[in-house]
Amino acid sequence: EGNPYTWWVGKANEKHYYWGGSGPGIQKCACGIERNCTDPKYYCNCDADYKQWRKDSGMLSYKEHLPVSQVVVGDLDRPGSEAKVSVGPVRCQGDRNYWNAASFVTSSSYLHFSTFQGETSADISFYFKTSASDGVFLENLGNTDFIKLELKSATEVSFSFDVGNGPVEIVVRSPNPLNDDQWHRVNAERNVKQASLQVDQLPLEVQKAPTEGHTRLELYSQLYVGAAGGQRGFLGCIRSLRMNGVTLDLEERAKVTPGVKPGCSGHCTSYGMYCANGGKCVEKYNGYSCDCSRTAYDGPFCIKDVGAFFEEGMWLRYNFHSPGTSVKDLVSRTLLSSADPEITAPDLSLNKEELSFSFSTTKSPCVLFYVSSYTPDFMAVLVNPTGNLQIRYNLGGTKEPYNIDIDHRNMANGQPHTVNVTRNGRDIVLQLDHYPPTSYSLPATSDIQFNSPKALFLGKVIEIGKIDQDIYKYNTPGFTGCLSRVQFNQIAPLKAALRPTNASSHVHIQGELVESNCGASPLTIPPMSAATDPWHLDSGKVAIIADFPYNGQAIGDGVNRNSAIIGGVIAVVIFTILCTLVFLIRYMFRHKGTYHTNEAKGAESAESADAAIMNNDPNFTETIDESKKEWLI
Numbered sequence: 172e173g174n175p176y177t178w179w180v181g182k183a184n185e186k187h188y189y190w191g192g193s194g195p196g197i198q199k200c201a202c203g204i205e206r207n208c209t210d211p212k213y214y215c216n217c218d219a220d221y222k223q224w225r226k227d228s229g230m231l232s233y234k235e236h237l238p239v240s241q242v243v244v245g246d247l248d249r250p251g252s253e254a255k256v257s258v259g260p261v262r263c264q265g266d267r268n269y270w271n272a273a274s275f276v277t278s279s280s281y282l283h284f285s286t287f288q289g290e291t292s293a294d295i296s297f298y299f300k301t302s303a304s305d306g307v308f309l310e311n312l313g314n315t316d317f318i319k320l321e322l323k324s325a326t327e328v329s330f331s332f333d334v335g336n337g338p339v340e341i342v343v344r345s346p347n348p349l350n351d352d353q354w355h356r357v358n359a360e361r362n363v364k365q366a367s368l369q370v371d372q373l374p375l376e377v378q379k380a381p382t383e384g385h386t387r388l389e390l391y392s393q394l395y396v397g398a399a400g401g402q403r404g405f406l407g408c409i410r411s412l413r414m415n416g417v418t419l420d421l422e423e424r425a426k427v428t429p430g431v432k433p434g435c436s437g438h439c440t441s442y443g444m445y446c447a448n449g450g451k452c453v454e455k456y457n458g459y460s461c462d463c464s465r466t467a468y469d470g471p472f473c474i475k476d477v478g479a480f481f482e483e484g485m486w487l488r489y490n491f492h493s494p495g496t497s498v499k500d501l502v503s504r505t506l507l508s509s510a511d512p513e514i515t516a517p518d519l520s521l522n523k524e525e526l527s528f529s530f531s532t533t534k535s536p537c538v539l540f541y542v543s544s545y546t547p548d549f550m551a552v553l554v555n556p557t558g559n560l561q562i563r564y565n566l567g568g569t570k571e572p573y574n575i576d577i578d579h580r581n582m583a584n585g586q587p588h589t590v591n592v593t594r595n596g597r598d599i600v601l602q603l604d605h606y607p608p609t610s611y612s613l614p615a616t617s618d619i620q621f622n623s624p625k626a627l628f629l630g631k632v633i634e635i636g637k638i639d640q641d642i643y644k645y646n647t648p649g650f651t652g653c654l655s656r657v658q659f660n661q662i663a664p665l666k667a668a669l670r671p672t673n674a675s676s677h678v679h680i681q682g683e684l685v686e687s688n689c690g691a692s693p694l695t696i697p698p699m700s701a702a703t704d705p706w707h708l709d710s711g712k713v714a715i716i717a718d719f720p721y722n723g724q725a726i727g728d729g730v731n732r733n734s735a736i737i738g739g740v741i742a743v744v745i746f747t748i749l750c751t752l753v754f755l756i757r758y759m760f761r762h763k764g765t766y767h768t769n770e771a772k773g774a775e776s777a778e779s780a781d782a783a784i785m786n787n788d789p790n791f792t793e794t795i796d797e798s799k800k801e802w803l804i
Contacts, residue, residue: 176245177254181236184447184474186243190215191229195236200227222251237261240475241688272410272435273396273421278306279404280430281397284419287311290387292362293318293332295414300435301407302352308405309412312392320359322405325350330359330368335385341368341376354410361388396421397431408435448473448656467527467656467663469670476688477666478529478655483648485682486631489664491624492677521621524550526592526659531689532652535583536645539590541632542659545623552590553645558583562592562601565639567618572639575611577603587653587689627664629654633681653689 175198178186192201203214210219215227231237238261244254273282287293299308301322308320318332325348331340341359349355349370358369363386367377380386396412396419398404412419422433439459443452446461450473453460463473530539532554540552549572551563558581565572582588591602596619602608613619626634630650632642657665668678669686 178243179239180241180243181239182472182474183236184240185236187236190227191231193229195233201229202227217254224255240470266411268418269411270435271412271418271420271422272408272433273425274408274432274435275397275405275430276432277404277430278406279398280428281395281404282421282424282428282431284394284396284424286390286392287318287394287414289318289361289415290389292360293388293415294360295320295412296356296358297412298354298356298410299405299407300352300354301350301405303406304350305403306405306407307395307398307402308357308409309394309396310402311390311394313388313390316389318361318388318390320357321402322349328357328368328370330361330366332361332366332388334388336381339366339378341366341378343368343370343373343376345370345373410435445472465661465663467658467666469666476529476655477663477669478653478686478688479665479669480653480685480687480689481630481650482682483651484631485684486633486649486680487629487664487668487684488633488679488681489627489629489662489667490677490679491626491662521624521660522619523595524592524621524660526550526552527590528657529587529589529655530652531585531587532583532650533585534651537650537652538628538630538632538642538645539650539654540657540659541628541642542621543625543628543632543634544621545625547637548622548624549639550621551639551642552592553642554583555645557581560588560590560603562599563639563642564594564599564613564617566613566621568616569614573613573617575599575601577601587655627659627662629657629664631681653687655688 175188178188181187188198190200193199193204200215202208202216209216209225213219216225217227219225239258242256244256246252247254304325306322310319316333321329323329326345327342329340329342331338355371360367365377365379367375369375425431425433439452442459446452448468449466450461450463453462461473463469466473469475469477535554535558536556537554542550549565553561555561560577560582562575563572589604593600597613599611600608631646668680668684
């Protein structure tokens, strides 16, 4: 159906189908762009499916999609199909001065530099961010000459100077406030012919210089950045200040200047959205970082899945309280440590839960996830004997646990699946893979409090006391497969087990936990069955017949016969039409472009055409002489 078997995953956890040497949105490899693939019918060498090894390679350079976090290769489950994949290192380059910044924390704070040398030309650019309505960006004075850039109001930036002909001022007015604590770029230029000012992408304001008068800007004082001359200084951040192509080192000067701090806070305002999956943006002097400690993810942007492979009989237990801690302390400090006051209820109960994880397995039945309590309450996510997913709640008030059965697909098919369960009171929302969310509701008689949560289990339930009969049966032999990015409210049990964190003391593991992301990728392309896979080899048969059912249903013999008859008739009709067209074309062009030649007699016995002409045409020499004549018309 046109869905690729192979793709790679980039920065935003999105799948991409282009490869090195190609570009975004172009589902090709480098050879497809250059039109030199092994098989011209395909756009990648590896698609040729030859018995010999073929190779596709190249550079991925669209930085919005980088770095590569995963490469998924499919179509390997048939004899003779192999793949080798290598991903090279990420190489970054850029201007380290781009984030050279200083924060001005008082209206009287400033930085000073040597006199600006801009007698005949000045080119000044920088970025600023502020919540103040006015302030001086920079100023340099002479006896009467000066140059100054300032924020005159919340919507106005001014560029003023005097070269001896009187003050000149250029103002750019923005339709939106510039004190919105976002980065804005200022670019001011002045030469002997004109001066200009631009802010962001607003229209460029230009003013011509007078045809007569002074042209040299003579300055003597130091250059002041932030404030000068008793005027109200700038409050906020300035970065990447360049004057005539030279970047001023604001950070080094700020380290020894009172009232000014190196770097700039507020990066999270502009770039905090890159901290994904609930990661918290943390301000730093020269940028920002993502705090992933309260997520089930890892990496610089909290997009790297943390998962593990579970062997048969292996299990993980996360205690909601560490040894020697009271139950009450546990709920207030760990499981229910959330910004939501309802989740940190002092009565040791949960009104709501948020669960998300991904898994892959080929064996059923099994226990994927289980939360026990000091009461009969529990929550479980199971794969039943038929391979279907089941969510089970027992919160009291009902004779039997409340079950949500997902019967429409087999989840024990070895493919990765994503599960998201959210409960708020009586309302439950379940989302499976990329299907739309489905809403459910607990029975009217059911309680809505999950009382006294005790421990969380992955793979198997090892708990003292009475356990639900079905869950007890599903415990043997246990879960075998992959679990990834498991998160229950603010707890990430797999990450606590695989990464040294404050929560690691809560974890107990039976068996050897091996880190793996094999359960991380969402399901995209279901595997072909033997009946529909044209590459499937049926042992014992010489002839291989590929049967492609229509809409996944078997086609009867009668339908096959009818289809064959209709197809044969259509083929005969098309063949007849083509023959008729060929005959008509030959007839129409029969007398067009005809020519007549007089071949020499005895040409059959001559060694060559030239010899035939020379032997049999007595006028041959005359013909040559005639052909040498020149005619002037």
